[in-house]
Amino acid sequence: MxxxxxxxxxxxxxxxxxxxxxxxxxxxxxxxxxxxxxxxxxxxxxxxxxxxxxxxxxxxxxxxxxxxxxxxxxxxxxxxxxxxxxxxxxxxxxxxxxxxxxxxxxxxxxxxxxxxxxxxxxxxxxxxxxxxxxxxxxKDTEGYAFTGRPGTPIWFELVTTDLAGAIAFYTTVFDFSTAPMDDDYATNGPVEEATSGMMRSEDDTSHWQVTFAVADIEAALVRTIELGGQVVTPSVDSPWGPYATIADPTGARLLVMQASPA
The missing domain is CATH 3.10.180.10 (2,3-Dihydroxybiphenyl 1,2-Dioxygenase, domain 1)
Structure with missing residues (x-):
C-alpha cells in the first residue's frame, strides 16, 4: 500500500x-x-x-x-x-x-x-x-469530501492479480493515465497529483481498498479489537506514515493510516 x-x-x-x-x-x-x-x-x-x-x-x-x-x-x-x-x-x-x-x-x-x-x-x-x-x-452529490483529517478517506487502491491487464482496462474505460513506480505499483497520474494507485496482488484475489486516516495507528488497532473488529495485518512503516489492514465485525476490510502532515 x-x-x-x-x-x-x-x-x-x-x-x-x-x-x-x-x-x-x-x-x-x-x-x-x-x-x-x-x-x-x-x-x-x-x-x-x-x-x-x-x-x-x-x-x-x-x-x-x-x-x-x-x-x-x-x-x-x-x-x-x-x-x-x-x-x-x-x-x-x-x-x-x-x-x-x-x-x-x-x-x-x-x-x-x-x-x-x-x-x-x-x-x-x-x-x-x-x-x-x-x-x-x-448530479446533486459530487462525492466524498477530501480533508485528510482523522476518520476520513485518504487513499484508494486497486489490488490486482493482473497489473498489466488492469492498466489496459482502466485506461480504456476510465481514462487512467498510469505512472509506474516500479514493476509492482503504478499510480493514476503523476505521483504529485495521483488520486489512486494499483498494485500487484500477493495472492489470488483482486479488489479495491480504501485507506482512512487515524490520529494514532497503534491506538486505532487496540480500539479495533475492543470494538469487535480484527487486525488483519499489523502496522507497517512507510514514507507516508504507518498503516495496517483491519476488518470490521462482519469482516469488511479497510486500511487505516497515521498519515504524516505532508
Whole structure:
C-alpha cells in the first residue's frame, strides 16, 4: 500500500473521469457495525428512509465520507451472496456509455445502471481480474469530501492479480493515465497529483481498498479489537506514515493510516 496524496478539496469538485468519487459499505449487519465505525472514526449515520431502501449517508464533522447499506435483501446480477465489503466509485460523465464500454472490455455486470435519487446515477461491474468497481455520474452529490483529517478517506487502491491487464482496462474505460513506480505499483497520474494507485496482488484475489486516516495507528488497532473488529495485518512503516489492514465485525476490510502532515 502506498499513499501518494490527493488534491485539495476545492480541486475534488467536478472530478475527472476515473477519479475516486464515492465509497460505499455493503454489509449484512448495518445496525451491528454502526457502533464500530462511530467509535473508531467518529462517524455520523443518517438513514435516508424507505424510499432509498434505508441507505445511510456517512458524515464526519459535517463532511461527506460515503454511504452504507444493509445488503441482506440484495443480490447482484449473478445471484451471488451479499458481500461485506467497501466499494469504490470512480467518476464518469456517462454511466450508461461507460458501462457498455466496460462490458465490451471483458468486465462482468454486478449491478445495472440506475439512478440514486437526485444524487446521481451509478452502475457496478467486476473488472476482468474480478475486482468490483462502481461508476458514479454525479448530479446533486459530487462525492466524498477530501480533508485528510482523522476518520476520513485518504487513499484508494486497486489490488490486482493482473497489473498489466488492469492498466489496459482502466485506461480504456476510465481514462487512467498510469505512472509506474516500479514493476509492482503504478499510480493514476503523476505521483504529485495521483488520486489512486494499483498494485500487484500477493495472492489470488483482486479488489479495491480504501485507506482512512487515524490520529494514532497503534491506538486505532487496540480500539479495533475492543470494538469487535480484527487486525488483519499489523502496522507497517512507510514514507507516508504507518498503516495496517483491519476488518470490521462482519469482516469488511479497510486500511487505516497515521498519515504524516505532508
Amino acid at each position: 502506498v499513499v501518494i496524496g490527493q488534491p485539495p478539496l476545492e480541486d475534488m469538485m467536478n472530478r475527472a473521469t476515473g477519479t475516486p468519487a464515492w465509497l460505499d459499505l455493503g454489509t449484512t449487519d448495518l445496525e451491528g457495525v454502526k457502533p464500530f465505525y462511530q467509535e473508531l472514526f467518529g462517524w455520523q449515520f443518517e438513514d435516508c428512509g424507505p424510499a432509498m431502501s434505508h441507505y445511510n449517508m456517512i458524515t464526519k464533522d459535517g463532511g461527506l465520507v460515503g454511504g452504507a447499506m444493509d445488503m441482506t435483501q440484495c443480490n447482484d446480477e449473478n445471484d451471488a451472496e451479499p458481500r461485506n465489503a467497501w466499494d469504490v466509485f470512480l467518476a464518469v460523465d456517462d454511466v450508461d456509455g461507460k458501462l457498455q464500454l466496460a462490458l465490451d472490455n471483458a468486465a462482468n455486470l454486478v449491478a445495472p445502471a440506475m439512478d440514486a435519487g437526485p444524487a446521481g446515477r451509478f452502475a457496478i461491474v467486476a473488472d476482468p481480474a474480478g475486482a468490483v468497481v462502481a461508476m458514479w455520474q454525479a
